[in-house]
Amino acid sequence: xxxxxxxxxxxxxxxxxxxxxxxxxxxxxxxxxxxxxxxxxxxxxxxxxxxxxxxxxxxxxxxxxxxxxxxxxxxxxxxxxxxxxxxxxxxxxxxxxxxxxxxxxxxxxxxxxxxxxxxxxxxxxxxxxxxxxxxxxxxxxxxxxxxxxxxxxxxxxxxxxxxxxxxxxxxxxxxxxxxxxxxxxxxxxxxxxxxxxxxxxxxxxxxxxxxxxxxxxxxxxxxxxxxxxxxxxxxxxxxxxxxxxxxxxxxxxxxxxxxxxxxxxxxxxxxxxxxxxxxxxxxxxxxxxxxxxxxxxxxxxxxxxxxxxxxxxxxxxxxxxxxxxxxxxxxxxxxxxxxxxxxxxxxxxxxxxxxxx
Amino acid sequence: xxxxxxxxxxxxxxxxxxxxxxxxxxxxxxxxxxxxxxxxxxxxxxxxxxxxxxxxxxxxxxxxxxxxxxxxxxxxxxxxxxxxxxxxxxxxxxxxxxxxxxxxxxxxxxxxxxxxxxxxxxxxxxxxxxxxxxxxxxxxxxxxxxxxxxxxxxxxxxxxxxxxxxxxxxxxxxxxxxxxxxxxxxxxxxxxxxxxxxxxxxxxxxxxxxxxxxxxxxxxxxxxxxxxxxxxxxxxxxxxxxxxxxxxxxxxxxxxxxxxxxxxxxxxxxxxxxxxxxxxxxxxxxxxxxxxxxxxxxxxxxxxxxxxx
Numbered sequence: 001x002x003x004x005x006x007x008x009x010x011x012x013x014x015x016x017x018x019x020x021x022x023x024x025x026x027x028x029x030x031x032x033x034x035x036x037x038x039x040x041x042x043x044x045x046x047x048x049x050x051x052x053x054x055x056x057x058x059x060x061x062x063x064x065x066x067x068x069x070x071x072x073x074x075x076x077x078x079x080x081x082x083x084x085x086x087x088x089x090x091x092x093x094x095x096x097x098x099x100x101x102x103x104x105x106x107x108x109x110x111x112x113x114x115x116x117x118x119x120x121x122x123x124x125x126x127x128x129x130x131x132x133x134x135x136x137x138x139x140x141x142x143x144x145x146x147x148x149x150x151x152x153x154x155x156x157x158x159x160x161x162x163x164x165x166x167x168x169x170x171x172x173x174x175x176x177x178x179x180x181x182x183x184x185x186x187x188x189x190x191x192x193x194x195x196x197x198x199x200x201x202x203x204x205x206x207x208x209x210x211x212x213x214x215x216x217x218x219x220x221x222x223x224x225x226x227x228x229x230x231x232x233x234x235x236x237x238x239x240x241x242x243x244x245x246x247x248x249x250x251x252x253x254x255x256x257x258x259x260x261x262x263x264x265x266x267x268x269x270x271x272x273x274x275x276x277x278x279x280x281x282x283x284x285x286x287x288x289x290x291x292x293x294x295x296x297x298x299x300x301x302x303x304x305x306x307x308x309x310x311x312x313x314x315x316x317x318x319x320x321x322x323x324x325x326x327x328x329x330x331x332x333x334x335x336x337x338x339x340x341x342x343x344x345x346x347x348x349x350x351x352x353x354x355x356x357x
Numbered sequence: 358x359x360x361x362x363x364x365x366x367x368x369x370x371x372x373x374x375x376x377x378x379x380x381x382x383x384x385x386x387x388x389x390x391x392x393x394x395x396x397x398x399x400x401x402x403x404x405x406x407x408x409x410x411x412x413x414x415x416x417x418x419x420x421x422x423x424x425x426x427x428x429x430x431x432x433x434x435x436x437x438x439x440x441x442x443x444x445x446x447x448x449x450x451x452x453x454x455x456x457x458x459x460x461x462x463x464x465x466x467x468x469x470x471x472x473x474x475x476x477x478x479x480x481x482x483x484x485x486x487x488x489x490x491x492x493x494x495x496x497x498x499x500x501x502x503x504x505x506x507x508x509x510x511x512x513x514x515x516x517x518x519x520x521x522x523x524x525x526x527x528x529x530x531x532x533x534x535x536x537x538x539x540x541x542x543x544x545x546x547x548x549x550x551x552x553x554x555x556x557x558x559x560x561x562x563x564x565x566x567x568x569x570x571x572x573x574x575x576x577x578x579x580x581x582x583x584x585x586x587x588x589x590x591x592x593x594x595x596x597x598x599x600x601x602x603x604x605x606x607x608x609x610x611x612x613x614x615x616x617x618x619x620x621x622x623x624x625x626x627x628x629x630x631x632x633x634x635x636x637x638x639x640x641x642x643x644x645x646x647x648x649x650x651x652x653x654x655x656x657x658x659x660x661x662x663x664x665x666x
Binding site: 026030031079081128132135136138139141142143145146147149150153154156157160161162275278279282315317318319320321322323324325326327328330331332333334335 | 396398442445446447448449451452453455456457458459460461462463464466467468470471582587590591593594597629631632634635638639641642645646647654
């Protein structure tokens with residue numbers, strides 16, 4: 001058990017380590033600066049003081065919630081690459097209900113928004129991509145991606161002179177009612193009580209995936225779809241459900257982002273959280289606790305990169321370079337197997353004849 | 358604005374063709390890759406890298422053709438790494454594609470800032486020439502559509518025909534397709550599966566790179582971060598809609614190009630351009646779920662294959 005945990009941690013750590021070194025070389029060549037100094041600036045910018053850490057946490061919230069959703073799909077053997085679109089749909093619904101419904105107390109308004117955004121995300125992720133997968137075999141990578149683009153253009157339609165545009169010329173929605181806003185946890189930061197929603201989501205997903213029959217079935221389908229079929233499971237229903245659940249969490253994340261941070265919808269309100277969430281789930285190996293750690297790491301990378309940019313003049317886009325490298329070095333796990341094999345066979349050669357097999 | 362007058366405007370059709378180029382080229386590239394059984398969603402990233410390299414070389418040597426060459430070489434190199442990881446390391450191809458796309462968007466933006474700073478690429482960067490075709494030029498309407506386009510438009514037409522011929526009429530094309538359909542059988546028949554996968558992915562990289570170069574030194578003579586803006590993904594949809602054939606990919610790209618051109622033309626009218634822009638994606642989903650003829654992927658598409666020997 002301990003060995004298994006160690007193995008699942010070791011791989012991402014090696015990948016992160018190699019990627020940091022390659023990133024360091026890029027810094028050395030292009031910016032002619034000391035990479036260690038740059039990384040220290042990055043680290044302190046991400047976790048160095050309460051304000052910075054609060055910003056990192058703020059960025060981690062949408063990643064944690066969306067990452068959980070992507071992880072559910074991954075665990076069931078589905079590649080939900082369209083979390084970004086489901087995130088948008090959740091945000092659109094949250095914004096609309098947020099400014100349109102007036103006079104509700106917050107303890108009704110916020111849950112109402114959450115439920116509606118989750119249903120919308122579930123429908124967006126589950127109905128078309130899920131049903132298409134089950135009944136026609138259409139690959140979810142393409143369908144979810146197409147649904148993402150439709151969602152993004154739909155939001156542009158709503159905002160650019162459309163029904164959700166605020167008065168004036170800027171393509172943005174009106175601000176949501178106070179009763180729909182999540183309160184701020186740390187003064188002068190954007191960290192909201194959405195943090196508790198994220199923590200609750202982690203607990204719920206953990207129990208769902210590891211302590212319930214449904215979770216067991218979802219993972220069984222992901223582990224071996226044929227065996228699951230022989231065991232008498234309704235695989236089709238499970239796949240649609242997994243996509244739906246995945247979308248529901250992405251939708252929730254969009255809603256929390258609106259209620260806790262942005263308060264209104266505009267064109268560039270997401271900095272690709274739906275895409276980064278895929279990386280989160282990958283790094284976490286679909287484990288809910290791992291999702292939290294991976295989200296904190298990736299959120300820290302983007303927060304810290306801005307600080308690094310100010311202190312060292314090294315452009316923050318380097319963070320993306322490092323993230324890309326990390327995924328690459330995780331994807332080629334075969335390489336580690338080959339290297340380990342080489343080391344092992346190299347050792348046996350040194351052993352005396354008649355030694356252990 | 359009268360709807361009929363919009364469709365009678367040759368400019369709409371000319372820009373439909375022009376907008377189809379950066380979709381059709383990577384879509385054909387994707388066709389090669391997937392016919393060899395490798396799903397490559399990193400076409401987006403390869404386009405971006407090639408777009409950047411093309412501009413940088415074109416500006417430095419003051420020669421757009423050198424820029425194009427450098428862009429294509431960069432695409433081939435990136436695709437080579439992809440092919441190695443996919444065919445030799447049996448990596449999950451979707452994960453791999455994501456890695457490449459994130460890396461590409463980061464490294465191009467980073468280098469763009471590091472080399473050119475806020476001023477951006479030099480103003481006097483040469484771009485690939487537009488070409489007037491002597492006789493067609495004089496024909497009304499058709500001349501306006503088919504003549505005076507960027508040279509890449511004509512290169513694309515040649516490549517479409519060559520690709521279709523290569524994939525369906527040559528022995529290597531047949532082998533490439535065999536690897537994507539049934540690698541075991543292909544290997545038994547003596548085909549080097551790994552080599553074919555390399556070939557498919559690298560051709561894919563070269564075509565995507567041409568598409569990327571067209572964006573930066575064909576349409577414009579400058580680079581901006583994220584300038585590929587999802588075209589690599591749309592190309593993937595065009596490839597599927599085109600049923601994994603070069604000609605089909607091109608026709609599907611024309612549809613996407615038309616939607617884009619129309620959305621620009623309609624900016625003045627009451628129909629929202631954003632609604633028009635949604636249509637190609639809706640159509641792709643409809644095509645995927647089998648409305649209007651089912652599109653079936655090569656049987657072994659996306660599945661890592663371990664050679665038996």
